[in-house]
Amino acid sequence: MSDKPADAPEHCPGTQSEDAGKASACAGCPNQQLCSSGATKGPDPGIQLVQERLEQVKHKILVLSGKGGVGKSTLTALLSRGLALNNSNENVAVLDIDICGPSQPRVLGVAGEQVHQSGSGWSPVYVEDNLSVMSIGFLLSSVDDAIIWRGPKKNGMIRQFLSEVDWGNLDYLLIDTPPGTSDEHLSAATYLAKANLTGAILVTTPQEVALLDVRKEIDFCHKVNIKILGVIENMSIFVCPCCKRLSEIFPATTGGAKQMCMDLDVPFLGSLPLDPLLARYCDEGKDYLTELPDNTATKVLCEIIEKLVSVCKET
Numbered sequence: 001m002s003d004k005p006a007d008a009p010e011h012c013p014g015t016q017s018e019d020a021g022k023a024s025a026c027a028g029c030p031n032q033q034l035c036s037s038g039a040t041k042g043p044d045p046g047i048q049l050v051q052e053r054l055e056q057v058k059h060k061i062l063v064l065s066g067k068g069g070v071g072k073s074t075l076t077a078l079l080s081r082g083l084a085l086n087n088s089n090e091n092v093a094v095l096d097i098d099i100c101g102p103s104q105p106r107v108l109g110v111a112g113e114q115v116h117q118s119g120s121g122w123s124p125v126y127v128e129d130n131l132s133v134m135s136i137g138f139l140l141s142s143v144d145d146a147i148i149w150r151g152p153k154k155n156g157m158i159r160q161f162l163s164e165v166d167w168g169n170l171d172y173l174l175i176d177t178p179p180g181t182s183d184e185h186l187s188a189a190t191y192l193a194k195a196n197l198t199g200a201i202l203v204t205t206p207q208e209v210a211l212l213d214v215r216k217e218i219d220f221c222h223k224v225n226i227k228i229l230g231v232i233e234n235m236s237i238f239v240c241p242c243c244k245r246l247s248e249i250f251p252a253t254t255g256g257a258k259q260m261c262m263d264l265d266v267p268f269l270g271s272l273p274l275d276p277l278l279a280r281y282c283d284e285g286k287d288y289l290t291e292l293p294d295n296t297a298t299k300v301l302c303e304i305i306e307k308l309v310s311v312c313k314e315t
């Protein structure tokens with residue numbers, strides 16, 4: 001079988017070649033970044049380790065966003081809390097691979113906790129009996145520590161996270177990633193390719209600049225063969241707590257995420273409103289869903305979770 005993708009340039013050296021991504025023919029090729037990262041060359045022994053470790057995890061879901069600050073970490077935390085709440089017999093976990101900006105310990109209210117290592121690997125931190133989390137945030141000596149790592153070191157950390165955390169039996173593992181399509185994504189996609197990755201959830205805000213980037217993310221998923229479970233539009237509408245008037249903070253000039261999903265034939269999971277209380281609860285690590293069950297955002301999240309559960313069942 002040829003290792004030259006269908007959209008490769010005429011003199012493509014092939015994805016398995018030493019020159020993959022580096023040859024002059026690679027300049028301008030849409031796959032250049034992927035090839036030069038080494039993600040297309042194999043086999044890495046880590047791939048099998050990840051596969052073995054994640055055998056007991058039923059659904060492995062990447063949470064992606066094109067742009068930063070659109071609410072990906074917030075949604076990862078809310079979805080994990082919601083899935084755990086939905087069924088106390090199911091085990092849910094969050095893996096935070098946003099190495100340069102790990103926010104799950106704070107949003108899930110377990111900042112300052114320690115992870116322990118035992119013979120069977122790293123033990124995650126428990127938020128609830130059936131909700132655990134692992135993040136590089138637990139390994140930093142101070143929350144203000146900056147992590148400045150090059151690709152290979154990030155790759156090594158992601159491999160360790162995916163292969164050495166002792167999750168036990170899990171129904172859902174949600175993996176929070178940094179924005180864009182960078183080293184972390186390529187590493188995760190490579191290691192999870194053989195581990196039966198369920199798919200990816202994409203988070204965006206409604207305005208065109210965010211949608212442009214989410215389209216690139218969709219393209220990335222197609223290129224590395226990741227199934228798109230659905231797109232969530234965040235901060236789509238703001239309901240004034242005083243006068244109850246609706247405002248579009250980020251106007252959807254091109255129809256928003258729903259229209260984009262129809263155009264690109266990917267599932268749309270729902271639109272979460274902008275709610276200042278939600279931001280405050282997440283900043284304080286409090287459980288918004290349990291404490292404010294009647295808020296619109298909670299109801300929307302429950303619907304999104306219901307759709308996600310049924311999409312996962314179908315895969």
Ligand SMILES: Nc1ncnc2c1ncn2[C@@H]1O[C@H](COP(=O)(O)OP(=O)(O)OP(=O)(O)O)[C@@H](O)[C@H]1O
Pocket residue numbers: 065067068069070071072073074075098101103177178179234235272273274275276277278279280282283
């Ligand atoms: N629906 C919402 N209503 C109100 N505030 C929100 C909502 N969603 C997210 N936020 C707030 O927006 C800010 C950015 O969210 P978050 O950190 O989840 O974004 P992100 O996409 O993960 O960012 P990064 O790309 O930096 O990782 C946070 O302060 C969060 O509390």
